[in-house]
Amino acid sequence: MALAIVLVALVISAVLFHAFSPWWYTPLASNWALIDTTLSITLLITGAVFIAVNVFIAWCIVRFRHRDGHRAAFQPDNRRLERWLIALTGVGIAAMLTPGLFVYADLIRPPPSAAVIEAIGQQWQWRFRLPGPDGQLGSTDVRFIGPSNPFGLNPADPRGRDDILISEPEVHVQVNQPVKILLRSQDVLHDFFVQPFRTRMNMVPGMVTSFWLTPTKTGRYEILCAQLCGVGHFNMRGHVVVDDETGYRAWLGKQRVTLASFTPPPRTTSTAMAGGSPTTALVSQGQALAQSKGCVACHSPTTSAGVGPGWQGLYGKHERLAGGTMALVDEAYLREAITVPNSKLVEGFQPVMPKIDLNDQEVNALIAYIRSLSTKPAATTAQQ
């Protein structure tokens, strides 16, 4: 009996939860309204079945509960009833499958007018490439990847010479303009997922995958990586900004980096920052670098440890290294930690930090930024 009541209560609370849930899709920002429609049809059908089944069980439990002297009916089979049920199920399935397949046919057929952009995944950051004036993307290969060619462009391919390279994790697209997004990865699987767009695709090293959509609402949307890609997976963040035409043109006009102009910024000699308190310009440059180079995927600007140690209060602290020795975190320590990753390992962490391309000046900026996160810059008091 209690079970009947609980089943009915479950159904009622499920319906109420559904009705009042503040958790639901984010507002649609692409042309894939049909996905939402198919989802709603599916929800309607499955919801009805869910309610019907549970209520039927509850009713049976009450109506046919054991009573003394009562016996169950003896009914091995009922072919007619079963045939009806199968037919009904078939109809329900078809009602969900048919719209689903129609939408899918569109999903895998990008219109020829679609603009093409490329997103590149790497543990744990996003980069982008747009075709230059020739409207074509040049070919790429992992084996071309190097400090001066982090996108792996084929130097011999003339189509790639004017490609626009974007090293920040943010890209713009134009509203109401269909766009086909090519996806590439240089290390492991990733997945380009922007929930308001509804559609998405994995990024697979060794191949180029793609999907398409037409953004329909201007705004700034978050890109999530939705395929486990290692320990920094949850922090692999990016943004896609949907602009109107003028906004998009303005943004595009500012993107000027091509393979030729990518050569890493000239190496400045070490600035005179020994002893002096770091300048705010340097600090904010460091902060920007921490974002754009993906450091924040693993290091939080607080004390809490992520994949790597948190940065707040780090400077001036005595760190216990793997193996038990202690080391004072000073400028030299940080420089080594950044430029020769994993040379010294803090206890409790994995040797997973990548070597990131930075010139001396950028390293200084990062150090300045990390230093600024410790409340008392000059303090060398040992804290655990």
Add this chain to the structure above:
Amino acid sequence: MNDATLARPPSDAAARLGLWVLIAVITVLFLQVIQAYAVRSDSIDWQRLPALPLLGWNTLTLLLASIALQAAATHQRRRIALRAAGLFACAFLIGQLVAWQQMRSAGFLVAGNPANSFFYLLTGMHGVHVLGGLIAWGLLMIRARQGADITSGTRLCARYWHFLLLVWLLLYSVLFLIPPATLQVICGGG
């Protein structure tokens, strides 16, 4: 009620069925690798291996082992045929090891080309199954020494060996005879 399941002595029929099931499982195992082989051989870096002459001789020894076991299963002169079968099987395994050695000294290393990797993987897996068969053969020899009746055991052993021979012939053709393109068509590509 016509009842085919009357209390039958379980041992013989059950062992035969058990062997068939085992053969089915091993077949699926090899087919999976061959399917993977077909998919992988589609890539541009694929370089086919040359067939070693030694492998032909090894095929022959495996064939002889199979024939010897068949003789042991059907004839009365069981002992000698059984011994010969074991000998041939050992010869096959040693031959395979030598083949590995020759491949290696010819510069076809495991990690070199995916075709090499598959060669070592497939021959290795097959070798392990032959080794398993040899263990069964050894148990049979011990039972024979103890004077037990090994008629049905020998028959099962023979059947397993024929199967191993078939698997080997399949592997040999996949590795050296069938062109990858044909294989991809057969396996439905990837």
Add this chain to the structure above:
Amino acid sequence: MAYPEHEHAPHSFWTRYVWSQDHKVIAVQYTITAIAVGLVALVLSNLMRLQIGFPGRFAFIDANHYYQFVTMHGMIMVIYLLTALFLGGFGNYLIPLMVGARDMVFPFLNMLSYWMYLLAVVVLMGSFFVPGGPTGAGWTLYPPQAILPGTPGSGGGIVLMLVSLAIFIVAATMGGLNYVTTVLQARTRGMTLMRLPLTVWGILVATIMALLAFPALFVSAVMMLFDKLLGTSFFMPAVVSMGQALAYKGGSPILFQHLFWFFGHPEVYIVALPAFGIVSDLISTHARKNIFGYRMMVWAIVIIGVLSFVVWAHHMYVSGMNPWFGFFFATTTLVIAVPTAIKVYNWLLTLWRGDIHLTVPMLFAIGFVSTFVIGGLTGLFLGNVSTDMPLSNTYFVVAHFHMVMGVSPILAIFGGIYHWYPKVTGRMMDDTLGKLHFWVTFVGSYAIYFPMHYLGILGMPRRYYAYDNYAFIPPSAQQLNAFITVAALVVGAFQLVFLYNLARSAFNGKPSGSNPWGSASLEWQTPENPPGHGNWGPALPEVHRWPYDYSVPGAEADFLPQTSTSPLGGDDAKPDKDTP
């Protein structure tokens, strides 16, 4: 027939309980081991929930640990708990008793199977203690990630995981050979295939599926070991990992996914089919009514088994495989819903006009139907390729597979344990504790997983260590997560009630008598309870009817055991006649 096994009845403690070849002892060994690793997985899940519900509050759970917990939790639950418990535990115990055999046909192989399984478990647990810890690659172990340094445990951890899986597969194959051969060859006189209880059908088809699906996992494990240890490039394309170009070249990560899911999808049904069978038998017995549409139920099991080999790529809609596959796999996936629905209808129609005893096993069986239905229905969202797009790899998926292959099979297992415990021990489990256990587990599971679907629809991705500062995730989602965590902790804690009940009842439980539930199927008709070595005493039983002759009109008792020679009920009642 003589009773030859009797001479070999074991005498010492060691041969009786440790190196035992008796299927009943091996079943108990499998069950205890599986429950023990299952507890590890449960604790891991609660640790993960602590991090998600109260991020940062438990400093020792860092991102590395989180991913290791996710992976080990998932793998242990699916393989080492559920598969081992259904096939090694229930299969071993019930098959010989239900078909009327004295033991499995290859008892030695059966023993070996258990020890191999134990070895696999030990190797797996060993990975907690190697440098770098266990692998954190997710239970799907997708390369290239699984063997590259950005993933925790990409050294010894992943190697031990793959080795352990390979050993497990050998163990499962040894067991599987036995189960299939025993069902097909060692049935007693009169036990035709169409008189087998659905439990045996479920386990038989699941075993055949396991035998055909596990090789794919074996192959992928071995090939990945080659890639990891010998530097081959089966699955590894050229990559630049952590700024370093590696020597791999040309391999295909998607090939691995095909192999993995060729195993992985059937695996869902390897777990589900035995649960279907067990639940069918529990519902029929405790509703005192024959299972509705037996023949249809058998065919549904077989058809599901066959179809589930052609749906695997529904896990790969967004993997980058050839997009045209989507049409095929979406269609097959939704078609499989039809035989699955038939099973549900027939459970409901068995309850209908029954004489329902709400015993503890029955509570769990009904709980199974309810949770399986919700998991099956959400599967329609994920199987239908376009609706999968926004939901793939979100918490919707987590909620879906927990309902369909986490909670519901576990409920079936609990139901089965409460039901057959008196068979194994001769004692009943405590009823009050059993009910307490049921209510908390059942209602708690809904509390955990029902809201989780909504987080998925919102777009919360799975396998995320933390969700800080994502603008599209409202703060209320965090509160919901905290609620889910509390529910998970409560459910986790209440499993202790079950363990206590399980252990205590073995000594203090009420003696059960030989057939406490009035069950018609053969396993309850042994001369001794619990059955002795050889199960049947001097003579094998003879079977005269199907196992579902409950409430047969005219019969005195409300059930006729399979061994009964009564002219009532029986096969004549079973044929498919339209009844008004």
